[in-house]
Amino acid sequence: MFKKGTKAYSIIHKTCPHCQEGQFFVDNNPYNLSKAGDLLDHCPVCHRKYTPEPGFYYGGMYVAYALAVALFVTIYVATQVLYAEAPLWLLATLSLTGLFTLGPWMYALSKIIWANLFFSYKGVQLTAEELEKQVKRG
Numbered sequence: 001m002f003k004k005g006t007k008a009y010s011i012i013h014k015t016c017p018h019c020q021e022g023q024f025f026v027d028n029n030p031y032n033l034s035k036a037g038d039l040l041d042h043c044p045v046c047h048r049k050y051t052p053e054p055g056f057y058y059g060g061m062y063v064a065y066a067l068a069v070a071l072f073v074t075i076y077v078a079t080q081v082l083y084a085e086a087p088l089w090l091l092a093t094l095s096l097t098g099l100f101t102l103g104p105w106m107y108a109l110s111k112i113i114w115a116n117l118f119f120s121y122k123g124v125q126l127t128a129e130e131l132e133k134q135v136k137r138g
């Protein structure tokens, strides 16, 4: 559906935002809670780092917040359409159930979306600019 080279491809297939071939997460199943949202240090295919600086993925909280708001709005609108006189306790129960059910998935999704906001597709081979940087570093 989404072509390789688009950010949506990397997000949907949970692949490296740089080359879109290597795995991004330690475990692609976000419901394996002991490893939920854990990233590999670098891409196993193109060997580019996933974390440019310490604490880089704290910014993913903004994405997670936006996803949670989108979930609450969806639940609210769906409830209003199906049962306009829904009491507050029902809305709260549905919202919390949705959040706990989709939480691990949204947590992982927020990290790959955050990474894709900052990294762009470059292909497996290092670009001329990246090679130049490596030479300068020695």
Ligand SMILES: [Zn+2]
Pocket: 016, 017, 018, 019, 020, 021, 022, 043, 044, 045, 046, 047, 048
């Ligand atoms: Zn890669």
